[in-house]
Amino acid sequence: MNFEQLGHIIRERRNELSYSxxxxxxxSDVAIKTIHSIELGKANPSLKTLDKVLGVLGLELIVVSKKD
Structure with a gap:
């Protein structure tokens, strides 16, 4: 998944909840400018920031790493 896809998911869920x-x-205690950038796929947010935003939206971030 890239940042544009993630932003689209966040924007859709926010709209489903009728949140501006x-x-x-x-x-989420995340700056509105950051929210805007995330939704446009132009931000590279930290995992902490994503966790805050996704938590408010009732979404979960699953990080998968390659095991060597």
Whole structure:
């Protein structure tokens, strides 16, 4: 998954919940500018930031790593 796809998922879920970007920003304690950039796929957010945003949206981040 790339950042554009992730941003699309976040935007769709936010809209399903009828949250504005401002509401999501307030609830997640993430700057509205960052929310906007994430949704456009132009941000490279930290896992902590993603966890905050996804938590508010009722979504879960699953990180898969390759085992050598």
């Amino acid at each position: 970007q401002e509401v999501l920003s307030d609830k």
